Each structure stands twice: as structure tokens, then as C-alpha cells.
Amino acid sequence: MTENLEPAAALAARNPVRIVNESAEYRAARQELLIQEYELRRLTEKVAAMRRALPEGAAVTGNYRFIAEDGREVGLAEMFADKTSLAIYNFMFGPQRARPCPMCTNLLGALEGNANDIQQKMALAVVARSPIERLIAFKKERGWRFLKLYSDANGEWSRDFHAVGDDGGDIPGLHVFTRREGSIRHFWSGEMTEADPGQDPRGAPELGTLWHLLDLRPEGRDPDWYPELDYPT
Known part of the structure; x- marks a missing residue:
């Protein structure tokens, strides 16, 4: 203490x-x-x-269906594999987007580098609303090897877990679930939706390695700057 x-x-x-x-x-x-x-x-x-x-979280009862990269339709339980905890990131790459969110992409790039280590202790999944073929194509473009991508097959996940707004736009988020004795429950989600004045949107804990490093420079992070999907070579 x-x-x-x-x-x-x-x-x-x-x-x-x-x-x-x-x-x-x-x-x-x-x-x-x-x-x-x-x-x-x-x-x-x-x-x-x-x-x-935290006290025991809400039981997960929705009929959530996802399309895995091998084309199989899977449920939430299968995403746990042999682990008792599962983290799911809502990737802002819905079908209405020409390209995915650069901020999400930057965060997922950092998770890609740690995915094998993370998955020694918990399952990790990335869910988006675009068709799985589109997700796989972007994964190849980025050179990601270890992140597991899933398409929200029936849209129920996106509606229940705040991945889509009232206007149909994408909303990012990280959710953690537990599986004990066959029962899947919600454990924790990021719920910080408002930034303090003069700050860029952020939560706690801060998940982005990018921001930890930029906070170390004399100028700090720039609340008006965001990473790009591609930079000139």
C-alpha cells in the first residue's frame, strides 16, 4: 500500500x-x-x-459472430483460444472509409510488435466492420504478421460495444473480457470520452507508444498533429 x-x-x-x-x-x-x-x-x-x-463484470450474452482471416465464422469464445483473458480493439476501418484511421493504425503497429509476447498471457483480437478480405489486404500492406483480424459479421458487436456512432461512423475502443468456468464476462473498457482543455483525445492508461515518446520532447505532443498512413521515402 x-x-x-x-x-x-x-x-x-x-x-x-x-x-x-x-x-x-x-x-x-x-x-x-x-x-x-x-x-x-x-x-x-x-x-x-x-x-x-473491479467487481464481476457483465455477462456477455449477445450472439456475436465474426469472420476470421481463414474465412471461418467464429464466436467470442473461440477468440480466447486457450487463454482466460481476451482483449479486443475496435479498429476504425468500416466499409464507408476509403482508408483506415491513421491513429488506430499507429497503435496497432505498436501492438503488432508486441503481439507474440502479449499472446503468451492473453488473447488479442482486432475487430473492424469492413469485409475480412479488405482487412487482410491492409494487413499485408502494413506487413503485419501476428495481429489477428476479424470482421464483424452481423454488426451486433459494433452496436453493443460502441464501435459505431449514431451517424454510422467508426468509434475506436479497447475491451477486455474474461472466461471462467465457461462463462464469458466483460472486465474493463476504456471509458474516457472527454479530453481536458487544450489536450488531444486520450484515455488512461495511455496505450500509444508514440505519445509516450513525444511527451518526452521539450515541445511535448502536438494536440493538432496526427500520424499519417504513409510518408514520403
């Missing part, structure tokens, strides 16, 4: 790191920042513990 931990200021005071030619002003400010970084790490752990302690 956080109340039994040594104060963050004491941890920061023992920090041995010094950078060649740094000023006293820089070191003082960096030490103050380090205290907050310790606190942030502890808050992250506290939030993760609260998430793990």
Missing part, C-alpha cells in the same frame, strides 16, 4: 544520476520532477490495483 512506502522525496534525494555539464538550476528542477515521476509510478500502480479489484 502507498501509505507504507518511503516518501518519494527521500527516494529522489538518493538519486545518484548527474549529467555532464548540467547546471545547478537544471539539477534542482530535475529533482523536483523526479519526485513527481515517483508519485506518478505509484499512482499508476494504485490505478492498476483498483482495476484488478
